[in-house]
Amino acid sequence: MKKTPLYEKHVALKAKIIDFGGWAMPVQYTNVIDEHRTTRSTAALFDICHMGEIVVKGPQAFDLLQYALTRNLQNQKNGQVKLSALLTDDGGIIDDLTVYKVAADFYVLVTNATTCEKDWQRICALREDKGFESTVENVTEKVGKLDLQGPSAQAILSTLTDYDLNNIRYYHFVEVRAADHSSIISRSGYTGEDGFEIYASAKAIGDLWDAIMKAGQNFGLKPAGLGARDTLRLESGMMLNGQDITESVNPFEVPYGWLVDFDKEFAGAAALKALTQSGIRKKLVGLEMTGRGIARHGYKVFQADKEIGVVTSGTFAPTLNKAVGLAFVDINYSKPDTEISIAIRDSLSPAKVVKIPFYKREK
């Protein structure tokens, strides 16, 4: 298994380590519920070094990304982050990734850990096809990433940099020094809370981890693992690649239609357009258990005796104190308040379709 530069710190903190897409990652330090609630109430620090970073540079870097990704990047400003999707030729989602625009000829893509290599290959192949003058480099091993998330995130991070973090708007980033290291700080995350994604060299990331943990002591900051990351993102209605999203899913079957702009040419557009014209038949919806039990990934969804779908993510939601999930259902049963049931072991338990997100923080 691959190890992040912070692996030894997790071991010293007695984290439970699991294999996540070939990476040895902390799933929890104490327990998921405690780490989850700490993120919502104060702040938590996550090792996200396993996520991928791909640098795209050159005079036609923009043209390449505009062609490779579904989102129209025309109006993206330097210092702005945009979520986008990378599709197969068949219109399926290879990855949902964020695009950091550093300059007109300099972009960084932040990808899911499990898809990074594939993303890199796909983008390189599209560059070859079109002959766009650009370089595409996978820099994942050289870059470290920390997510500092929660209502106290800004107060903690501001003790480590002279930069006024109030200037960073949501989905924007700056290049600044933090704890005496060059870093990129982005106001974004995967928890539904205010917070930052912080990038630095793999060599510096251990120092930053220590500095943030120390600065956070007075605030009640705790490290949190992938277990809490998963429940936090699910409560906030965010999808997990490889679980809710796969290559057999297109953006219109999940809440990613807004990432697609058919007014420009992009890889996979023709197939995707054909799919939308022939009609979208299934849809990813939120579900809430109204009966006993917890919906889990892979459980079947029924209405009366008819099988209508499958659960892709499901858990006990610590902030809401109830069981929620995401499921693909036949589009005819996708309206909120539709009564459904989930096959849990040998019985059917009542549930209903609900709007996502399940949780929205107060601003």
Add this chain to the structure above:
Amino acid sequence: MSKQNLTDRRYTHDHEWAKDNGDGTVLIGITDYAQEMLTDIVFVELPTIGKKVAKGEPVAVVESVKSVSDVYAPVSGEVIDINNRLEDEPALLNQDAFGNGWIALMRVADKAEYDSLLDAAAYEKLIAEEKH
């Protein structure tokens, strides 16, 4: 740290305990080590009273935030009572797995099965090995 494994009961390799009441019934549950491994238990599916199970068959289900785990019957027999409190307070298993977190009461079919379970010392050894 796990609580001391009690000498008044027997244990399985799958981290259940059984306590002989001396009247042909045993109380069953999961060990403190098991709850510590599972961490935050958020749901317990109890068997129905009257259910007959063979030793080693699933008799209940315990779920943490992340995981779903079967609880296996330490002995063969019939479920004659269940701990309904766990339906509303699954965290009792985290707080008191050996006491208030008991799962079911069973009428034992064959006492020899109970006698063949691990004693506290043998179970200690098992978890010491698992930790390495």
